[in-house]
Amino acid sequence: MAQTFIEILRRALDEEMARDAAVYLLGEDVAEGGAFGVTKGLAAKHGATRVKNTPISEAAITGMATGAALCGLKPILEIMFIDFATLALDCLVNQAAKYRYMSGGQLAVPMVVRTQSGAAGGAAAQHSQSLESWFIHVPGLVVVAPSSPMEAYGLLKSAIRLGDPVLFIEHKRLYAMKEDFVDSAELPTIGKARVAREGSDVTIIAYSAMVRTALEAAETLAGRGISAEVIDLRTLLPLDMATISASVSKTHRAIVAHEAVMSGGVGAEIAARIADELFDELDAPVKRVGCPFVPIPFAPELEKALLPNALSIVQAAQELVR
Amino acid sequence: MSVNTPNAERQIWIYTQMLRIRTFEERVKRTFTDHPGVIRGHTHLADGAEASIVGSLSGFKKGDAALATYRCHGYPLVLGSDPKAAMAEIYGRVDGLCKGLGGSMHLTDVAHGFLGTSGIVGAGIPHAAGAAWAAQIRGKEEVVLCFFGDGASKQGAFAETLNIASLWKLPCVFVMENNGYNVVTTSAQEDANAAAGEPLSIKAKAFAMPGVTVDGTDPLAVHAVVSEAVARARAGHGPTLVESKVYRLSAHGNIIAPPGVPLHYPEHEAITVFGNSAEYEAALRGDPVPRFRGILVQNGILTPEHAAKITSEVDAEMQAAVDFALKSPFPTLESALQYNYA
Numbered sequence: 001m002a003q004t005f006i007e008i009l010r011r012a013l014d015e016e017m018a019r020d021a022a023v024y025l026l027g028e029d030v031a032e033g034g035a036f037g038v039t040k041g042l043a044a045k046h047g048a049t050r051v052k053n054t055p056i057s058e059a060a061i062t063g064m065a066t067g068a069a070l071c072g073l074k075p076i077l078e079i080m081f082i083d084f085a086t087l088a089l090d091c092l093v094n095q096a097a098k099y100r101y102m103s104g105g106q107l108a109v110p111m112v113v114r115t116q117s118g119a120a121g122g123a124a125a126q127h128s129q130s131l132e133s134w135f136i137h138v139p140g141l142v143v144v145a146p147s148s149p150m151e152a153y154g155l156l157k158s159a160i161r162l163g164d165p166v167l168f169i170e171h172k173r174l175y176a177m178k179e180d181f182v183d184s185a186e187l188p189t190i191g192k193a194r195v196a197r198e199g200s201d202v203t204i205i206a207y208s209a210m211v212r213t214a215l216e217a218a219e220t221l222a223g224r225g226i227s228a229e230v231i232d233l234r235t236l237l238p239l240d241m242a243t244i245s246a247s248v249s250k251t252h253r254a255i256v257a258h259e260a261v262m263s264g265g266v267g268a269e270i271a272a273r274i275a276d277e278l279f280d281e282l283d284a285p286v287k288r289v290g291c292p293f294v295p296i297p298f299a300p301e302l303e304k305a306l307l308p309n310a311l312s313i314v315q316a317a318q319e320l321v322r
Numbered sequence: 323m324s325v326n327t328p329n330a331e332r333q334i335w336i337y338t339q340m341l342r343i344r345t346f347e348e349r350v351k352r353t354f355t356d357h358p359g360v361i362r363g364h365t366h367l368a369d370g371a372e373a374s375i376v377g378s379l380s381g382f383k384k385g386d387a388a389l390a391t392y393r394c395h396g397y398p399l400v401l402g403s404d405p406k407a408a409m410a411e412i413y414g415r416v417d418g419l420c421k422g423l424g425g426s427m428h429l430t431d432v433a434h435g436f437l438g439t440s441g442i443v444g445a446g447i448p449h450a451a452g453a454a455w456a457a458q459i460r461g462k463e464e465v466v467l468c469f470f471g472d473g474a475s476k477q478g479a480f481a482e483t484l485n486i487a488s489l490w491k492l493p494c495v496f497v498m499e500n501n502g503y504n505v506v507t508t509s510a511q512e513d514a515n516a517a518a519g520e521p522l523s524i525k526a527k528a529f530a531m532p533g534v535t536v537d538g539t540d541p542l543a544v545h546a547v548v549s550e551a552v553a554r555a556r557a558g559h560g561p562t563l564v565e566s567k568v569y570r571l572s573a574h575g576n577i578i579a580p581p582g583v584p585l586h587y588p589e590h591e592a593i594t595v596f597g598n599s600a601e602y603e604a605a606l607r608g609d610p611v612p613r614f615r616g617i618l619v620q621n622g623i624l625t626p627e628h629a630a631k632i633t634s635e636v637d638a639e640m641q642a643a644v645d646f647a648l649k650s651p652f653p654t655l656e657s658a659l660q661y662n663y664a
Contacts, residue, residue, distance in 0.1 A: 024459075049459070055489070060448040060482030067452020070437055071387065073459065075452075090479075094442050095449065103430040103438055104421030105661040139662050163664035 002178040006038050008149040009170070011181070012156045013039065013076065017046045020074060023160060026052040026061060027078030027114075035080045036116065036175055058087035062113065066096045066165070069111040074160060082117035082169060083126050089134075096165040097140030109165045112156070116170040118209055118259055119303050123172075125295035128303070130260035135167050136237040136269065142166040142190060143237040147211035149179040154188045155234060162190055171209040171259075193240035195247065199229035202253040202317050205244060205270055207233040210257050210308070217257075217313035224314075226321050236266055241273060248274060252283040253320040257313050262290040287316045326546040328380065330623045336380055336541045337614050337624065338632050340372040343396040344611050345640045346405055350395065350412060350426075354576060354586050357648065360413055361585065364441075364578065365426040366393040370539070370571035371499050373610040376400055377544025378467060378497050378566070381552050382435065385462055389450040390469040392427035392441040397469065401434040405643040415650035422653040423661060444470060444477030447496070451483045454494035454561075463556040465493045467548075472522055472565075473504035476512065484529040484563065491560035495551040498522060498563065499538060501570035506591045526563035538566030539610035569605040 003011075017023045025039055031053045033040030043051035054061040058079060065075040079085050085092070092113070099107040119128035135143045142164050146152035152170065159166040188194070196211055197218050206214040211232045218228035229247050233240065248254050254274055256267035267288040274286050289308045297303055328336065347367045353360050368375060375396040379388065382401060390397050395412070399405060403419060411418025412426045419431050430438035437453060440446035450468030457464040474480055475498055487494050500522055502509055509516035515524050526533025532554070536547040544566055551562035573594075576585045588594060592602040618624035 055482070055486060057482035057486065059479045060451070060486055063445065063448025063479060063483065064452035064455055064486065067389075067437075067449035067454075068456045069452070070449065071453045071456035073456050090442055090445055091448070095440055095445055099438065100663070101661045102420060102424040102428040103432070103661075104419070104423045106420070106430055106432040107438060108664060142663075 002180050003149065005149040005152060005170070005174045005177045006036060008153045008179065008181060009038050009156060010040065010042070012153045014042060014045065016157055016160045017042065017050060022072060022074045023076060024050050024052065024068070024073050025076050025078070026054050026065060028054055028056055028080055030078050034078050036172070039078065058084050059091060062088035062091040063095070065111050065113070066091055066099070066109055069109045070099065070107055074110045076112045076114060076160065079113055079115040081127050082115045082131050083129050085115060085131065088113075092135070092141065092165065092167070093138050097138050100164070101140060108163055110163045112159045112166045112168050114168045114170065116172045118171040118173055119296045119307055120173040122298055122300040122303060124298040128296035130258065132169055132236055133260060133265045133269070136266060140165070141237060142235065143169065144190065144235050145169045145171070145208040146234065147196070147208055147232045148174070149177055150182060151188070151232070151234065154184070155190070158187045158190050166190070169208065173209045188234060191235050191238040191240060193231050193233045193235070193243040195229060195243065196232040197228070197230040199227040199251065201227045201251055201321050202255060203229045203231060203244070203247040203251045204255045204257055204313060204317070205231045205233060206257045207236060207266070208259070210259055213308070213310050214257055214313055216310040217317065220310060220314050221317050224318070226317055228317060239270070239273070241277065244270065244274065245278060248278050249281045252281055255287045255289060255313060255316050255320065257289040257308060259307060260290055261293050262288045263293055265290060284320045287320055289313050289316050326549050327542060328545060332380070333542070333618060333623055336376050336545070337618055338636070339376040339400045340541065340611050340614060341632060341636050342399055342405070342639070343372045343375060344369060345636045346399055346408070346643065347395055349409070349640045349644050351572065351587055353644070358584050360648065361426070361576070362414065363425055364392070364575050365412065366575040367572040368393050368396045370605065370610065371501065371568040372396060373541035373614060374497070374499055374538035374544050374566040374568050377541035378469070378548045380545050381549045382467070383464070384435070385464040386466065387435050387437050387453050387457070387464070388467040388469065389437050389446045389453065390439050391443070391446060391471060391474070392439055393471070394427065394429045394439045398429050398431045398434060398436040401431065401436050403431040403434050403436065405640060406646040409643040409647035410650045413647040413650070414652065415647055416653045416657070417646070417650040421657060423657070444474035444479045446470065447474065447479050448483045451487045451492055451494055454487065454492040455490065457493050458490070465495060465552050465555040468494055468496050470496070470498055472498055472500035472509050472513065474498070475522060475525060484526070484531065484561070487561040488529045488531040491558060493555040493558070494561040495548060495555055496561060496563045497548065498565045499568055500565050501568050503570060503574070503591055505574045506595045521565055523563055523565035531561050531563060533563045533565070535565040535567065538568035539608060539613070541610070541614055569608070571605060571609065
């Protein structure tokens with residue numbers, strides 16, 4: 001039976017809590033399920049000690065999750081919206097990312113910070129941002145952005161078992177997406193991208209909700225005689241350049257599509273790396289698709305108009321493949 | 323004397339640890355003149371706070387943990403870290419506690435319960451609470467000592483963390499070392515309680531936990547207050563805020579200068595900024611290390627000969643630390659790329 005992103009994510013949390021007694025959940029309202037209901041029922045099953053509600057104190061709770069991780073726990077912290085991660089930034093950037101390094105390898109921070117990002121349904125400028133590129137600039141962090149329920153299932157489990165601080169970014173537009181649950185013994189490797197659709201004329205590199213949009217675009221492009229390959233990055237830090245390289249060496253054209261604004265974004269990093277490492281392979285400039293450089297507006301019609309969609313990607317591809 | 327008074331042997335141990343910190347840090351300071359260029363970056367000394375540090379850690383047990391700030395040389399020395407490895411870290415050498423990747427501000431020695439520091443003021447406070455949460459879950463009556471300065475109590479992380487620690491009854495003791503200065507700003511200039519003439523421990527009241535102010539230059543007074551707070555934490559009754567009043571006898575840190583400019587320790591801010599030599603000289607007269615030695619001699623706990631023997635042993639130990647650190651190689655370039663990820 002098909003299950004939603006939220007249900008499958010909850011299953012991953014439930015199974016990891018059953019598997020490893022060191023896994024603890026904490027965050028605002030998590031005992032009641034959190035803002036989106038992801039952790040619903042887990043307190044009843046695993047006990048209030050292991051599913052801890054916290055005050056609205058992002059700096060302290062991120063710091064406490066970090067401190068607990070130094071002492072043998074594997075905390076999974078929920079930051080309700082990635083927009084609120086600004087309040088936790090000092091801990092993530094200055095401490096969690098650096099404890100292993102500054103201690104010469106004595107310490108580790110096996111912590112997952114689950115958060116959600118992206119625009120959907122008129123949440124306005126402070127509850128809709130895509131801030132992932134801030135975090136890929138920080139050595140010591142890992143950034144994961146799953147594209148579907150089953151991807152989230154495997155990636156979350158791998159993130160919990162990784163042993164490093166992981167920012168796990170869910171997209172609120174994916175929460176209602178349904179997929180059949182498929183049991184698989186094999187978990188994805190953090191840092192490995194996946195080819196979501198094979199193609200030969202252009203590579204569309206995407207992550208999170210934009211993978212679905214890219215697949216839609218690839219379908220449209222196929223009808224117009226353009227064969228697009230879609231890469232689902234899965235992990236933004238570390239970046240899987242090997243998969244990107246293999247694809248671009250085949251298609252000789254690349255588009256990076258994300259919901260975040262383009263300036264200083266993940267697409268900028270990937271475009272620079274392709275230019276640096278694969279210049280001779282390129283038949284056209286690397287294109288970026290992203291939001292215009294403004295905050296997300298409230299009016300739902302405007303929000304929809306600003307977000308990149310399949311048509312934006314199709315147009316970019318048609319410019320590259322003439 | 324309360325029931326919490328350590329016996330004679332333990333008092334000598336406390337004095338010895340105080341002297342070890344003082345002598346170690348004198349050697350750090352002397353390195354700037356004896357071996358110019360050997361220490362780069364930032365160092366911050368705890369001279370004047372030795373009684374507070376040792377008094378606070380004198381009840382430390384295996385399984386307990388301590389976290390501190392960038393002014394961190396003293397704690398690991400008391401907890402059992404090798405001064406050779408501590409000095410090598412401050413010199414940026416491969417044999418340092420953190421293999422030269424942390425430096426003076428980030429001494430860490432997990433094997434001895436010293437979980438590290440933060441150079442960001444106040445940032446370590448929630449980490450200590452997280453460690454205390456883990457200790458609470460372990461259920462072995464272990465406690466976490468969280469050291470920070472008076473300046474950190476103006477950070478949001480302080481207020482957020484004390485609220486949760488009290489709410490969750492975490493086994494944590496918050497030791498605020500109030501040395502009177504935030505680099506060059508006095509407490510009364512930036513703290514509403516201080517400006518109103520209130521002790522900073524009054525902040526505990528906002529978080530429904532006990533708050534105690536103690537003379538941080540008296541190791542036995544600190545020991546009594548902190549050991550009571552530790553006992554309370556071990557018993558599951560939650561955290562305490564201790565304000566330990568000390569006087570920083572050195573400037574905030576060595577001067578910060580571009581590469582090529584020799585570094586040194588400037589005079590204390592009481593003199594350079596406030597022109598208040600009298601305050602500084604009074605603090606020097608109250609120096610807790612010779613004062614505690616005098617008390618021990620006066621009380622017949624320590625003979626002058628025994629005191630002299632301790633001094634010469636500690637001098638030799640710290641000379642060996644300097645000699646070792648000077649000879650330790652620089653870290654290899656490859657090591658700079660290690661330890662980033664598991």
